[in-house]
Every structure is written in structure tokens, then in C-alpha cells.
Amino acid sequence: MQQIGHRMAWAMAFLIMAAVLAAGCGKPAGAPQPTAAASPSRPAAPAPASFPLSVQDDLGRQVTIPVEPRRIVSLAPSNTEILFALGLGDRVVGVTKFCDYPEAAKLKEKVGGFQDVDVEKVVRLRPDLVLATGGVQQPVLRQLEKLGLTVYAVDAKSLEDVLDDISAIGRVTGAEGAAEALRRQLQERLRRARDRAARATSRPKVFFEIWPDPLITAGPGSFAHDLVEAAGGENIAADTAQPYPQFSLETLLARNPDVIVTPFAQSAADLKQGRRRNWEQIRAVREGRVILVDENEVSRPGPRLFDALERLVDQMHPELAAGN
Amino acid sequence: MLGLAGTALAAAVVSGAAAGSVPISAGDMRAAIAAVAAGQPLQPEHVIFWNVRLPRVLLAALVGAALSLSGAAAQALFRNPLADPYVLGIASGAALGAALAFTFQAPWHAVGVGLAPAAAFAGALLALGLVYRLGTRGGRIFILQLLLAGVAVGTSFSALVWLVVLIQERRQHLASPIFHWLLGSLAGRDWIYLWAALPYFLLGAGILAWHARELNALLFGEEQALTLGVPVEPLKRRLAFASGLLTAVAVACAGVTGFVGLMIPHVARLLVGPDHRFLLPMAALTGGAFLVVADLLARVLLAPAEIPLGILTALAGGPFFLYLLLTGQREGGR
């Protein structure tokens, strides 16, 4: 009786509903409020933290870090990328099997996947800090904590959150200097990209393809949405209530986007060569304005989001290149 | 009663075609149909109606009918009111096919049909073949053995689906399409899916219609059916095949859409009684109408986002089923 199928479907239903609810709630109330701190007129780096250090993480948990971490396990590709960007690569002793950037990260010990973390392996690596994320990782996180490990979670929901998380990771690893430098640099790039986008004469309507069949797009609460808006585009799915909603083809046709962004080379090729039925009449397809992005760049809340943003600004506004 | 159900289906199809992100008037529909009939190119405003919405609505009707017929056949074959289209483990086979297709990331539209539906169909047929083989001994189908084989194959395939999902779960912040697929959806299904599904649907439905009277005899048990002149073994083989084929084609088109195949045959039975000559068409019509309405709601409730179909079928179906169970009387039914 494929009740198994049903059961699975039900489990999924609850997961998705939970995700929708969670997305609606946003960050937990106890989370640090980043916006004021993110202002560019902020004074120089704060005084170096002294360990033991007690801080609140993105999930609102109070975490005490006894000593400056020397052995760090990263449970997300984004965390790994931030750690390496802060020059802490040699302190990283364990990463997920998806951590493939930078190259050096691939050589680190693998502690499993994103949800299926090999807890025993993490413990065996004797980390003095585990850098996790929120959402689906929370059960693992609690488990690791029970085993006596120090777990700090970041859970960025927006581009500004990523900047804050870089600061936060810098603080808990005793690398404030590097973190502030990186933060200022990224903040400046974000500001310049926004300025550039503001100078653009066009504000194209953009459809961001997350998955082609069933058709899934990016709504508010997703990095893809933030990137599109920051790059001076108008996300045609901005009125959906979910970060990754299933989207109807007829709405897509009716809203007729000027630009389609996809992380799939196959999709880009199909669209450019008119192989996708009923999409031919979309303006973006007719005018060949299909932008291929790196899936990892646009989905990991790390420094490379800003690379993706700069590229998107140029690709979405060809008139800027001419005028520059 | 059947006429009423036919009218309900027609009304559902028309409202399904009219409502959506872009409302379409009766005049627009007529104009679009006239243009198509005259072989003229479609006006852009008619493209949504003719190329996107109408085939999707018709496919919803086909999938609903297929699941309901499959469920009715399974309930007769297993003589168990809890049997449903997924009793043979077929949905898990389809899910495995789809999950594997999703690991190739982008779809592959070379043959006109997406890779996921094609792979789901192949997976469903593979599961059906396996279950069928395991449930048969010496050319005879043993019903209990078939049931157990369905459970075993379904469970194993479900486990494989999870394995595949886990292995490919590498995106930190992107949605997993397999979740959406498992909950059922008709998003983006156009004419080619309808044409691809139709022959299998007609074959499965035709087999069941052909054996409608014998299905009635089977309700008294295999022995009585035999003494009433029904060749029971060939009948069971054809029923398992037809039910499986209908499920396979429905799941390939619309993912795992639960509850329809379990509920609609009971609804039809409450309306026209147990005679399969009336029960089967009734189930097909009400199932079709039900899924068209469910898909309509899936499209408009959270528009422009879509709700997975399976959530709606269960949400709408559960209370409706209870209501019928508590108040429904058999109404002569011709």
C-alpha cells in the first residue's frame, strides 16, 4: 500500500509548511539586529574579544567560547567560504562533502552532508568550535552540543545578514581584524553595485529559475530574490509569500519577464535555442536575455554572493557597459 | 446520476479553464478555439488559455479519472476497501525514477516530455513488473502475496528515494524539487503530456470497462466468480496490469497525488452503488472533476505561487469523504 509514498508525501507537506511558516517569522526575536551596525559610517573595528567569550548566535542561543578556536569544523559550504576568506583555512579541520570552494577546502576532512552530519566523526576531530547553520541543521546542532562541543550557528536571510555573519564569525574565531576588513570591502562593493544599478536606465522584470519542472522560483526570503532586487531588477515573483514557491507557467507568461536567470546550463541552452515549449513568446527568450549564474555563488550566504551581484548588475543592464 | 457527474466534470473544466492568474472570458475561449479550428496563429492573449491552461485542465481530468479507476480496480481486485492506486508500490517506483532524474539537475526536453515524467513512468512500470512477478506463482496471482510484494517493493523503493534525496541534498538554500514532485503537481503540463498519456489511459480504462461485469462477480470472491463463468486468473492479471498502468501514467504526469484513488471510488459507490458498469464511469467522471477543481485551487489560492496538488486533494478530500460517509445514501443510481 504505498502508504509509504503517502507517508513520505505527508512528511514533505509538513516540512514545506513548516518552512513557509518559518520564513514568515523571519529571524528569531533574540537575534542581533544588524541594520544599524551595517551602516558604512561605522567607526573602526571593535576591541579584540577576550576569551572566554559569551555571545548570542543567529538562533538566539547564548554561546560561550572558552578559548580562541584552533580546530574548527564547518557544517556549511558558506561557513567554509567565510572561514577561508578570513584566512582561517588552516584552522579548519572538518567540512561537509559539499564544501568545494576554495580548492583547499576539498582537501579537508569530510564530516558528512548538510543534514546527515556524521556526529561521531565531528567528535573525533576534537573541534573547539563547530560552525553550523539554522533551519534543518538544528537537530544535529543540539546533538553536538549535548556531546559537549561548542556550537555557533549563523543563519543569514539577507545580503546584510551575510555581512553581520562575517563579523560574527570573525569575533568568535578571534579574527576581528580580518573580518572587519572583509566586511568593509564587501559593504563597499554592495554599495557600489547598488549605485550602479540605480544609475541604470532600465529596471528589467526578472524571473529567477530555481527548478524547471516542477517550476520553482525565488521569492522574498531567498538570496536569489535579494540579488535580483539589489541588482536593480524587479522580481516578478516578489508577491509570493515563500522563499522558493512553485510558480505557475501562465503567471510567468502573463508577467512576461525581460530577463530570465537560471543556474542550469541546460536550461540556458534550451531557452536560447527555443527548445522550451510555450516559453518562446516570453520577451526574455525572444531577446535572448537569459543569464546563467553559478548555483553555488547565488545560494551560499558567503562572500561570493557579492561576486554574483556585481555580475548580475552588468548582465541585467547592458546599457551600463556601454556608458561606462 | 452519470449525466449529473458528466455535467459536473464539464463545469469543472470550464471554470478551471476560466480561472487563474489571468481570467479568461467565455468570449476569449470561443475566439481562441475558433482560431485554432481555423488553423490561424494564436493571439498572444489566447496562448495562455490554449497552450498552457486548457491542456493542464484536461490533463487534471485525465489524471483524476485514471487514479479513481485504478483505485476502483484495486479495491475489487483485493476486495479491500482500503486498497488504493498505490497499493502495488507503483508510486514509489515512479518517485525513484523522478528522484534519479532530478539528480541530473536540468530537465531534458529533447523528446518533448520532461526527463522526470519519463523517468517516473519508467520507474512505475519497473515497480509494477517487479510486484507482478513476485505476486505470481505458477501463472497464478496470489492476492495476499501480491499485496505483500507491493508493500515490500514500495518500501524498498521509498528507501532508495530517500537515499537519492539525501545524496543530492547539497543545496544550502535552494528548494528541493523532489519534495514538490512527491506532493503532486500539474505545473507546466501542456498538450504533449496529454497526448502522451492518453493512449495508456485509454488502454487501462478500456481493459477495466471491458471487464466491468466480471468485476462485479469478483466481489463475491474468486470461487463464486469462477462458478459464474469468469476466467478469474486472466482477469486478475489484466486488473493488476490496468490498475498499475493507470497509476503509472497518473503519477508520471502529476507526481504522487494522494487520496483521490482511495476516496473517489467510495464516493462513486455511495452515489451509484457497487455495480462496476456504473461505478467505473462514475468514478472516472467524479475523479476527473475533483482533480480539476483541486488543481484550480492549487493555482489560485496562493497565486502566483502554486500549492502542491497532493496537499489540496487531502485537505479537500478528507472532510468531503466524511460528509458523504455520514449523510450519503445510495440513490438508485442509473
Add this chain to the structure above:
Amino acid sequence: MAAPRDERAPAVLVRVDGVTFSYGAQQVLRGASLDVMAGELVALVGPNGAGKSTLLKVMSGVLRPAGGGVFIGGTNVASMPRRDLARLVAVVPQESGFHSEFTVAEVVEMGRLPHMGRFAPPSARDRACIREAMAAVGVAHLASRPVTALSGGQARLVAIARALAQEPRLLLLDEPTAHLDPGHQLSVLALLRRLARRRGLGAVVVLHDLNLASLFADRVAVMRGGVIAGWGRPEAVITPELLRSVYGIAAVVGSHPVTGQPQVFFSPGEVVDPPRGTWYDLDVRSRGEGDG
């Protein structure tokens, strides 16, 4: 099918010839042989586990015998298409299996299944047959009643009506009087005898009540251990010796004061020789499965 009415020398309708059958390792039929004439009612009696139900299933073609065969008009039942066989042989099972909400008329109509086209509505002849079958067993007034709402006796009658609608030449009934009150028992058996006489049907009826068998059967076949241990007219078969050897009971056999048929008078505490052997073992194992 016009009922053959040979007045004088009734033709052999069915010949059961040395039938053997096993459920797995358990041999149930060990060479049972029996002839049934057109127009006669044969009572099949014997202890539990003797193989009565199994023999009936072999005769109806539900079970295929391992050896021997059942022949109707010279044709082996095992080689006949189901549909053809269903026009010759009808079965009234021990359990009606009426769990679906069909009406009485719909159930009786199913007896026409082997005669009707796949999609054709019932012909005038079909309808006449259905009416007549319901009238013959006296359930016409229940025609539109759902069969799930019938009493046990009514359900039995409907099953008989369905069998009659098949217009068979051989009628097989497995304990048609079980769970019926004496009035219904008598009326069912009287009906069966009447049907056999008037329509020239052969009827084989599994019975446990030896007195009823004696009163209504033209001939009695006694089964024991998978073979027919004795058969003939009731007065020749129902004897104290047979009761002792087959059932292990000592009983007095007298005559019915009106008809003169043999009647058995049991006494309490008279089991002299408890049944033993394979049929008894089988009974213990299969109790509750109705394996007579």
C-alpha cells in the same frame, strides 16, 4: 437450455471418475467416483473432513483434480472454458459472500453472466429467467432489497435463485440448510427436489442431517476418507452398520411413520468408536474453514 426430460431411463448427467486431490501434502480425495442422473437429487453425507466440499469444488471446476476426472456429457470439466462450464454447472456456496450492496435482482442477474454479451443489457429472455428464478425460490418480493440486509435464510434463497438463473443442468449445493430453522430447511430441500424433478436438473447437496437426506434425496452418497464409501437409495445406505463404521455411533434406524423412509434415532452417550484416521485429523486442523 431446454431441460431434458427423459421419462424412463434417466441419462447419466455427470460422471465423477476416480478423482484424487491434495491440499499440499494432505490428500483429501483418494479416488472418489459417483454418477448423477438428470432429475435426481443426491445427498452427499459423511463426517467432517471426509472431502465433501472438496469433491463439490472439483465437480464445479473450481479445483483441478490431480487424477481422474469429472465428465459432463462425455466432456472433461477441466478442459471446458469457464463460461461454457458455468452454463452447465451452478454452485450455491456455503458462504454467500454478499458483502457489496447489490440488490437481490442484481445478484440474481449475475447468474446470467455466462449467457449475456459483454455490454448488452439483459435480453427479454434474461429478464424472464431472472424473474422466474426469483419466483421459484420465493424472493421476488425482495427484488429491490440490498442483499446485505437479508437474513441468513433469505440470502441462501437468493444464492439458489442466482444459481437457477444460470440455467444449469447440474446444481451443486454445499450445506444449503446450515444455520436455517427447521421450516426453512424443509422448504429449501423441498424446493430443490421439485426443481430437480420438474427441470430435469441433477442436484448434489452436501447435508449433515441424515434424516433430511433420507426424506428428500433420491440417492445418498456417503463419503469417508476421500472416497465414496457407499451409495444408493436411502433405505439401502442409511443403516446402523453404516452409522457405526462411518460416524462411529450406535444408533437405531427406524421408519418414517408416513413415508416409510429410514430415520435415525440417536441416543446420548452412544459414541462407540470415535472416528479416526486422516479425515478426522483433517477435521481438527481445518475446523472453521468449512472443509466438509
